[in-house]
Amino acid sequence: MTHKPRAAGPETAGPARGGSAPDGPENGQADERVVIRDKRKIDVSAGKAGKHAEDADAQAPEPTAATGPEQDGGAPVSTEGVAPGGGSPVASSGALGAELEALRAELEERTRDVQRVSAEYANYRKRVDRDRGVAAEQTTATVLGALLPILDDLDRAREHGDLVGPFGTVAEQLTAALGKFGLTAFGEKGDPFDPTRHEAVAHLTSPEVTEPTCIDVMRRGYQVGDRLLRPALVAVADPE
Numbered sequence: 590m591t592h593k594p595r596a597a598g599p600e601t602a603g604p605a606r607g608g609s610a611p612d613g614p615e616n617g618q619a620d621e622r623v624v625i626r627d628k629r630k631i632d633v634s635a636g637k638a639g640k641h642a643e644d645a646d647a648q649a650p651e652p653t654a655a656t657g658p659e660q661d662g663g664a665p666v667s668t669e670g671v672a673p674g675g676g677s678p679v680a681s682s683g684a685l686g687a688e689l690e691a692l693r694a695e696l697e698e699r700t701r702d703v704q705r706v707s708a709e710y711a712n713y714r715k716r717v718d719r720d721r722g723v724a725a726e727q728t729t730a731t732v733l734g735a736l737l738p739i740l741d742d743l744d745r746a747r748e749h750g751d752l753v754g755p756f757g758t759v760a761e762q763l764t765a766a767l768g769k770f771g772l773t774a775f776g777e778k779g780d781p782f783d784p785t786r787h788e789a790v791a792h793l794t795s796p797e798v799t800e801p802t803c804i805d806v807m808r809r810g811y812q813v814g815d816r817l818l819r820p821a822l823v824a825v826a827d828p829e
Contacts, residue, residue, distance in 0.1 A: 730813050733772050737811055737819060776809040776821030786810060791824035798826050
């Protein structure tokens with residue numbers, strides 16, 4: 590009898606789908622390697638051209654801001670004589686000059702105001718100092734005027750020889766203290782008659798004088814500085 594070979598099926602042809610093939614020479618089969626072959630052709634020239642274009646773009650200089658308007662054709666236009674904002678330089682300089690003149694005029698006016706205020710303040714200080722001095726002089730004159738009768742009594746006591754001892758010392762000290770405030774006495778025998786400082790209570794004629802002269806003093810006069818406190822009472826002798 591002749592036996593026909595059995596067709597190989599999934600059970601006998603190899604390992605089951607989804608299973609793993611046995612390794613090693615035990616099964617008498619060698620390991621099969623999977624090789625993938627891509628038979629598409631690569632255009633090498635196109636890749637090189639793209640790379641060169643990228644390099645050229647990277648090396649190209651960056652565009653800079655235009656410094657001025659350009660003429661047709663790309664040539665730059667000169668901006669000389671054009672002021673910022675499109676104005677004329679002559680007009681701009683004229684405006685600056687006018688503003689400068691206005692500031693100078695305002696500065697001169699403020700300077701005159703300061704000088705005027707300074708002069709007014711200086712005059713005010715002088716006036717205040719003068720008024721203060723006059724007020725102090727008036728106050729001193731008032732106080733000294735109240736003491737003049739006491740000085741008259743001291744003069745009469747001196748004429749009679751009563752200013753001796755301690756009483757005379759006190760009188761001298763009082764006169765010296767009042768002199769420190771500027772009190773001075775005037776009116777002596779033989780002084781020329783001065784109607785602004787002397788008050789004549791008697792008039793005589795005498796061949797011994799060549800001008801009106803005080804020949805007797807009834808009461809001495811006093812003054813503080815240039816301020817007359819009291820005129821002197823005198824007898825006047827006129828020439829014959």
